[in-house]
Amino acid sequence: MTRMLHVQAKRHFWWVSLLLIVALFATQATMPANAATTTAQVLDKGKWAPATYKAVQELIDKNGVNSPSYNAAKKPYAVFDWDNTSIMHDTQEALFVYQMHHLAYKLTPEEFGKAIRTNVPEGPFSEGYKNVDGKPVTLDAIATDLVADYTYLYQNYKGLKGTKSLEEVTATEQFADFRAKLYFLYEAINDTHSNSVGYPWVLYLFTNMTIDEVHKLAEVSNDASLGMAIQKVTWTSPKALAGKAGVITASHTTGLRLTSEVANLMNTLRSNGIDVYVVSASLEDVVRVFATLPKYGYNLPTENIIGMHLETKDGVIQNKYQTNYPITVGHGKTEVIQSVLEKKYGHGPILIAGDSNGDFEMMTELKSVKLALVINRVKGGKIGQQAMKAAEQLGKTNPSVVLQGRDENTGMWIPNETTIKLGKTEPELLAK
Numbered sequence: 001m002t003r004m005l006h007v008q009a010k011r012h013f014w015w016v017s018l019l020l021i022v023a024l025f026a027t028q029a030t031m032p033a034n035a036a037t038t039t040a041q042v043l044d045k046g047k048w049a050p051a052t053y054k055a056v057q058e059l060i061d062k063n064g065v066n067s068p069s070y071n072a073a074k075k076p077y078a079v080f081d082w083d084n085t086s087i088m089h090d091t092q093e094a095l096f097v098y099q100m101h102h103l104a105y106k107l108t109p110e111e112f113g114k115a116i117r118t119n120v121p122e123g124p125f126s127e128g129y130k131n132v133d134g135k136p137v138t139l140d141a142i143a144t145d146l147v148a149d150y151t152y153l154y155q156n157y158k159g160l161k162g163t164k165s166l167e168e169v170t171a172t173e174q175f176a177d178f179r180a181k182l183y184f185l186y187e188a189i190n191d192t193h194s195n196s197v198g199y200p201w202v203l204y205l206f207t208n209m210t211i212d213e214v215h216k217l218a219e220v221s222n223d224a225s226l227g228m229a230i231q232k233v234t235w236t237s238p239k240a241l242a243g244k245a246g247v248i249t250a251s252h253t254t255g256l257r258l259t260s261e262v263a264n265l266m267n268t269l270r271s272n273g274i275d276v277y278v279v280s281a282s283l284e285d286v287v288r289v290f291a292t293l294p295k296y297g298y299n300l301p302t303e304n305i306i307g308m309h310l311e312t313k314d315g316v317i318q319n320k321y322q323t324n325y326p327i328t329v330g331h332g333k334t335e336v337i338q339s340v341l342e343k344k345y346g347h348g349p350i351l352i353a354g355d356s357n358g359d360f361e362m363m364t365e366l367k368s369v370k371l372a373l374v375i376n377r378v379k380g381g382k383i384g385q386q387a388m389k390a391a392e393q394l395g396k397t398n399p400s401v402v403l404q405g406r407d408e409n410t411g412m413w414i415p416n417e418t419t420i421k422l423g424k425t426e427p428e429l430l431a432k
Contacts, residue, residue, distance in 0.1 A: 064272030077275035078351035088257035088411035092282035098221035106208035131246030145243035149178035257411030
């Protein structure tokens with residue numbers, strides 16, 4: 001009798017257990033796909049403008065893993081510009097200046113002369129690019145002067161073909177002329193012939209380097225610039241070396257800064273099941289250093305960085321932009337998103353973050369974009385149109401464009417849509 005009761009109790013236990021298991025599976029089958037997920041990360045408020053923070057967090061809530069409509073098989077994704085959006089200032093430009101100050105080139109004088117003329121139209125630059133005597137500066141004149149300077153530096157610096165230290169050669173008038181005129185040329189090309197000419201141009205100075213050499217150079221440049229003060233410096237070429245171009249002046253703003261709010265946004269998006277990409281007008285391999293190394297805090301996968309491409313041969317960079325690859329500025333950013341990311345995901349991004357005219361097209365040409373985040377640099381032009389649109393939507397629900405301000409004197413964000421320009425104290429919302 002006791003044995004029979006024991007068997008019946010055992011059978012009852014297994015029937016109850018089976019019913020519980022069936023009930024559990026039935027419950028899970030009726031639950032949303034994302035219901036079993038843990039609580040997703042919420043965006044830190046940091047120094048976000050409150051209305052901008054609200055719009056971005058709502059975008060995450062509506063499209064991330066906590067949304068009933070979330071589909072892991074068709075993950076949403078966001079695209080960020082890098083320079084002056086994800087960081088303060090321009091990593092490629094900082095590296096360009098670092099190369100000048102350290103004569104970090106692998107070019108003969110003949111190769112240097114070819115690189116600085118690559119794809120640049122002949123003739124004078126635009127009205128704003130004249131020498132101190134008010135005379136036009138032509139490509140041929142300034143390139144001739146620069147080759148003469150570089151030849152001297154090449155023959156004397158021990159890091160190239162000479163015997164003198166970096167300190168000795170950078171104290172010479174030839175270096176002073178070289179620095180001022182090379183930076184002047186960089187800005188003159190961009191302003192006269194557009195970024196689609198100027199942005200690839202600066203990359204040709206990597207000719208004859210390996211990708212690994214560029215990575216190492218970018219890292220030491222980043223670290224040096226992160227330690228610099230943010231200030232505007234002006235360089236004037238010496239009268240004794242007026243040459244064909246004459247005496248010229250050029251100004252550059254030093255220093256890079258990390259933007260912790262963007263790093264946190266990127267990590268928050270990813271923790272909510274929203275992939276993050278960078279599409280930059282800088283060399284892809286330069287941006288990868290900043291965006292992927294853990295010490296900088298952005299922690300993006302290497303394959304999620306998209307930027308400019310140069311041709312390589314046997315692992316060595318050539319003085320040529322990659323054939324049939326978009327120049328990733330302006331409409332070229334839209335092209336690369338469509339050809340690479342839309343092809344991969346089957347749909348476009350939900351969020352675009354940028355700061356300049358070069359980001360306007362990817363903000364406006366992709367129908368999938370639910371929100372455009374503009375880092376406010378108080379600029380005119382096409383990005384100024386986006387800023388104005390954001391200003392008009394302030395205080396409204398479901399904005400399509402939002403603004404985020406910063407203090408350019410410190411490189412840090414401020415909790416407002418307005419920005420304090422370098423050298424000023426009063427915040428500004430829109431370009432005048």
